[in-house]
Amino acid sequence: MADTRLLKDRVFTVLALVLSALGILPLLYLLITVGYKGAGAILRAGAGFFTMPPAPPGDDNIGGIAPAIAGSMVLALLSTATGIPIALFTALFLHEFRSTRYARIIRAFLMSLLEIPTILVGILVYTILVLPLQGFSLFAGAVALAIVMLPYVTVYIERAFDSVPQTYREAGFALGMTRMQVALRVTLGVARRGVLAGAIIGLSKAFGETAPLLFTIGGSRSGIQVNPAKPGDAMPLLIFQFASTPYANWHDAAWGASLVLLAGVLLVYLLSRKIIGEVNA
């Protein structure tokens, strides 16, 4: 009897190992392909890859993705600067007034926002911003990204607030703090790592999302554009658009941009680990 139990245990262990390996295989494949093809493209393009606009389609040269890098930076900055404060205060509100009717409505609204395909958010911003302003702009893209990140960041930060032990909040109230003071000085302070992690989720959404940009920023990549009022480019958009063309040099640019994007997101992640670690110490 004992032998079959041992055998079952072994079988399950091996099964778990094999299945988890299956889970990371696609990721490994992606990292290796993007690393290999991207590095090859960037090496062939040279330093100009980071300073120049793309070469014309079908050209022998790859050119660069500078407009996309600049645009992605502007988009990330603008969208997190608007999205994260809104998410933070929404989360504080939901946490402090959790059982009120209004909080329940907001929560239901956020949850459905989480399920809305991001391309619809792009179309929404197209109709409320791009059409009335008569033009694509980085600003419109940032608004779309902010809307997309809002539910993710809010839910994450609210969860961080909920995990703050009640005893700290009680200590704050017992010290004569008002509700707002407890929220800002105690709950927010104790949960600061979770808040930061939520902000980073927002930042990586801002870097990686493609669909919200399709109808908003215009994909203008003839030169570097950092003016939010003007149309611009972004890395995921460039990858999507270049990959759907038949031109070999644009395919190379897309591979190179994929590697830059991947490295950027990884950098943000490592940086955040460092910041979170320091705050923690």
Next chain:
Amino acid sequence: MPSHLEVVDLKVWIGDKQILHGINFSFKPSTVTAVMGPSGSGKSTLLRSLNRLIELNPQARIKGSILLDGVDIFKIESYKVRQRIGMVFQEPNPFPHISIYDNVALGPKLHGLAKTKKELNDIVEWALRKSMLWDEVKDKLHEPPARLSGGQRQRLSLARAIAVKPDVLLLDEPTANIDPVNTKKIEESIVELAREHGVTVILVTHTPQQAARVSDYILFIHEGRQVEAGPTRSLVLNPSTDLLGHYFRGEMM
């Protein structure tokens, strides 16, 4: 400012369950009153009613009145009540995200008790000395409290509470999880705060020995009802009811 805290016919419900059935007691300035009783008798509920912390529980319902120097605390903003009635909890709970110094300085800063950095430093040092913690932390005031021992963190909680110079200090079994050495220091602090600074101290405790050591009065509660109340000395020597005698002899938890 020495303050009287008077409880008049206090009844508290949590949901449908009545926890307190009419408590009447006058807590006097410059004294320590021990609130005693078996587990679940309503001691903590009473304590949490005195600074209206009980209102954080939306299920709580309160009747009767609590008078702070004659003024009903339910007619004052709750945060103003709590500025004058401080509290130390059973679990040490210094804020983990700010330094030892800031834990103590936060209250005085929020309530505008210090006009200058120097005044704030003085308040922090005073509170830490009164909590018998100063010598142990004076060289690491700007470190977070995480590395302090449980007993030290409880004394830090005490320092944080008294830094706002409350008239009344509530302590909810503050030494229940603390070793004897730290317990002794906290007891000395409590007595000194009452004797020398006129604070009205209300201490929930499980141990008759502690009540005998530090308290001037005992309020004994059983199943939400006030069973006995009076000077510690006479109650310990000749309890007037069997219930209290049983409790003191450890025959009832």
